[in-house]
Amino acid sequence: MNDMPEQVDPQLLDELRDVCVSTLGHLRDHGLALGLQPNRRPIKVVGTAVTVRIPHLDSTAVHLAVDHLRPGDVLVVDQSGDHARSCFGGLVSFSAKARGAAGAVIDGSINDHDETGPYDFPVFSRGYSPLTTRIGGIEGAINVPVTIAGAVVNPGDVVFGDSDGVAFLSPEDVVGLGELLRGKEQAEAPARERILSGGSLAEFSGALAHHPRD
Template identity: 40%
Template sequence: MYTIKDMPVQVPAEDLELLSGVETATVGHWRLLGFMDRAIQPLLPGRRVVGTAVTLAISGSDSTLLHHATGLLRPGDILVVDRLGDNKYACWGGGVTVAAKASGAVAGIVDGPCTDLTEIQDSDFPMWARGLAPITTRLYDLGGGMNIPVSCGGAVVMPGDAILADESGVLVIPRGEVRAVAEKALGMQVAGKEREARVRRGEVKLGEMSGASAKVLAKIG
């Protein structure tokens, strides 16, 4: 009934520190894989978190394994919950939030609704979910999987992957690709700020800089 694998090796702290300066939308300029469905949105505004994915798969109205999993989380972990298609029952609320934060976890991501928004806000615990619902799960002891490959928002999440989540959404990055993705994104962000400053000063128009204006003018002769 339960498949529980070993806790994954955590992503190196120096890689996560580098990744913490990256915006998901920057990576979205070139990368397509690893982005969760945009319906999975932050419940607390203005947050950006990075951490190691600990995965969970639980179904329907049961959250027995989720309660157990909160006791296994470590500082720096992000619990990613695959609800196996359910979008009715809220498996995550105020009590689970308190338990996850007490373990040192830095965030939770649920492919389904949460509940107890005020309690989540009071705990100051970053959460990403498909909105809110008043109908909650129970302890039906129906089984599930922990630290197995899961699908969350259409993205494959392996235990031990890096997670980058911010106001624009959630990105999953295989641990071996974190540094290369972060370094490329940070370089793009620096260049982007420089371009924005030139436009702000009136030195150049956006269409001229991007090459869009040349394309339009070529079409209209």
Template identity: 40%
Template sequence: MTDYRINPMPEPLSPELIQKLRLVQTASVGHFRQWGFMDRRIRPLLRGKRVAGVAVTVAIPGPDSTLLGHALGLLRPGDFVVVDRLGDDRYACWGGGVTASAKAAGAVGAIVDGPCTDLLEIEEADFPMWCRGLSSITAGWYNLGGTMNHPVACGNVPVLAGDVILADEEGVVILPREEANEIADSAIALQDLEKATRLETPAGETSEATQMVLEAIGQKS
């Protein structure tokens, strides 16, 4: 008997939180937080995208994408699809048709821990997509089972349905829902401080960091 395990869809994120997260660079979070970041080999297919959404998790085996097809019919605006390929790196489960369906449903982006296909169609759809590269070998509907909105592993980090996904050109970070607002506030404050510091250091003057290094090695600016 084919084993499918499907939990209810997670609660959507508030528009206020999503709007705030869109101001946050993943690299800013990386200044004060060391966990929750996906493997850096999970890379964006489109440049210049920064998106945030609620994790809808799918785990599907090898050549099969049956459950992903089912998930597409349940997606809502603001959802961010996270696909665990259960270790497979050969079959592309995500291509042009899946992209069109996900975008029509209002999904803000997707991450596949494996390859995708149909790069041109993904680019034409302007759909934010992160994956481990491209493959010409595609998955099909073989009814092999899988899980939806259960815990998964993607990019070597655990992801729970309902987690907050923040992704940009630098990478992908998973934020617990209950911590996301505080993390966003900290990251934005850090970005503002860095911007102010750059503006306050005129060309030709020594920055505070450089001054500290010079003093440590016994030199003066």
């Protein structure tokens, strides 16, 4: 097992707590984990990525990593393209929450829906499945670069998730980002007032400038 990553400065994480992942999606295409869904809504996850890569069937590394999670960490699991199996069920979810983790992102399925619901532990995944992984001790890696739903994630990256989905950013990319996203979101407030008064959405968005004219 590699060393645990340095945790992201809490003040840096706070920059993202009141802004939306979809606002980031207006500005960039990379770093977004497309196809993952939250296990409940509303949901908000901001924390430090602790990464795991497992070889389809064997989830030994997941269990080892969960035992090392710290408050504010987010477990991020790459299942090597196996989206059908679940490596994250009731006892794993319980253990992650007991360690104080902020959430989990699983590029595969999860299980034990009815048991885990009361835990109120945020998880992004491909959905639910009764087909699970096993403890085999074959291989696996902890705190290495992984790929999650098309996004490259390094240990120590910022995990930024909400009801729309999840994104990954380097800590350096977060500096000033909250202010930028907040500004874009706040700019919509006067537009709503104008639209209620009969104003144009296309004018506000700039779409009107592309409207064919006679």
